[in-house]
Amino acid sequence: xxxxxxxxxxxxxxxxxxxxxxxxxxxxxxxxxxxxxxxxxxxxxxxxxxxxxxxxxxxxxxxxxxxxxxxxxxxxxxxxxxxxxxxxxxxxxxxxxxxxxxxxxxxxxxxxxxxxxxxxxxxxxxxxxxxxxxxxxxxxxxxxxxxxxxxxxxxxxxxxxxxxxxxxxxxxxxxxxxxxxxxxxxxxxxxxxxxxxxxxxxxxxxxxxxxxxxxxxxxxxxxxxxxxxxxxxxxxxxxxxxxxxx
Numbered sequence: 001x002x003x004x005x006x007x008x009x010x011x012x013x014x015x016x017x018x019x020x021x022x023x024x025x026x027x028x029x030x031x032x033x034x035x036x037x038x039x040x041x042x043x044x045x046x047x048x049x050x051x052x053x054x055x056x057x058x059x060x061x062x063x064x065x066x067x068x069x070x071x072x073x074x075x076x077x078x079x080x081x082x083x084x085x086x087x088x089x090x091x092x093x094x095x096x097x098x099x100x101x102x103x104x105x106x107x108x109x110x111x112x113x114x115x116x117x118x119x120x121x122x123x124x125x126x127x128x129x130x131x132x133x134x135x136x137x138x139x140x141x142x143x144x145x146x147x148x149x150x151x152x153x154x155x156x157x158x159x160x161x162x163x164x165x166x167x168x169x170x171x172x173x174x175x176x177x178x179x180x181x182x183x184x185x186x187x188x189x190x191x192x193x194x195x196x197x198x199x200x201x202x203x204x205x206x207x208x209x210x211x212x213x214x215x216x217x218x219x220x221x222x223x224x225x226x227x228x229x230x231x232x233x234x235x236x237x238x239x240x241x242x243x244x245x246x
Contacts, residue, residue: 124160135221152203175222175224182224189228198243
């Protein structure tokens with residue numbers, strides 16, 4: 001058989017067969033005096049097996065391992081591993097569909113899609129036009145992408161429902177154009193730090209440490225607002241350290 005004939009017989013393309021030859025998956029057959037490849041029934045059997053294995057989801061390197069094991073033990077191992085991987089993918093797809101169902105079940109906000117735990121937290125916070133509140137929501141969505149645990153959101157829920165917090169946001173909004181020596185900075189930072197319960201600090205892995213992300217966070221605020229946030233983070237870090245030595 002010529003390459004076009006074996007391709008039609010097995011149900012692949014001639015280009016696929018040439019690729020298998022190129023990567024050494026399918027041995028090169030003998031050639032006729034005119035240079036054309038000539039394939040045997042055995043070649044067709046091997047090629048058909050490669051097609052069946054790839055249709056099962058095996059990668060070409062895995063197919064190579066299966067073909068190299070005449071006893072078929074490698075095939076069993078690979079198929080068991082493939083089955084476990086497919087089961088994991090099924091679980092992930094089911095979870096993604098559950099999240100989509102929750103999104104489709106109600107109005108979709110600009111924050112979506114987020115984890116169910118964060119969606120529940122954001123849903124408890126009353127509507128507000130505060131720019132600082134909106135910025136906090138953006139930061140939470142960013143942290144959610146990084147995999148913040150649901151324990152953090154559960155601890156933050158009392159803050160989201162506390163009317164006093166919204167008044168603090170308004171005071172922070174008012175510092176948008178303020179200088180760094182504005183007398184409102186120090187008392188506002190103290191009030192913000194005081195409203196954060198210990199449960200929130202305990203739920204944050206490693207505590208509120210100003211790492212590279214912390215500096216990027218500060219850069220996202222106006223200077224006076226950033227100074228408030230810096231003081232709050234420093235106060236919370238000190239509280240965590242004091243609790244650890246107490």
